[in-house]
Amino acid sequence: MKLNDDLIKKLEKLYTPSTMVDMEFRGNDLSFKTDEEGNPILLFIGKRAADGNVRGERYARTLKYDREGNRIKDHWELKGKAT
Template sequence: MELGNEILKVLNKTYEPLTMVETRFKRYDLVFKTDEAGRPILLFMGQKDENGKIKGERFARRLKEGSSGEILKDHWDNKGKASY
């Protein structure tokens, strides 16, 4: 499973630093962790069960910054099935 352009628009926004953010996107429940700059870096995407845990896929973001802080590489890796 790959992330589509619409969901990447949600994930490219800046949020409160060092927090877990829960939201809903179309038919998916999302939970993502942000880094110290407020960028999502870890994503759990799937369906919430009756206990509030998300069963689905886990994604990790790879960010590589240059010496002056510009982003050189930015992509999401699918880490497989997960529950959070």
């Protein structure tokens, strides 16, 4: 599954730093972990199981910055199944 533009816009926002955030988006359950700045960096998308974990797909985000702190790379990569 490719991440659509609306979901990417939602993931570009800043959230509470160093936490796991749970939400629903267009019928899918989302859980994502944020870094120390509040950027989502690890995403689980699918259906939430009874134990609270999301079963579906797992994505990781690559963020690279230059020396001035400008973002030069922002990429989500499918890492496989989330169980």
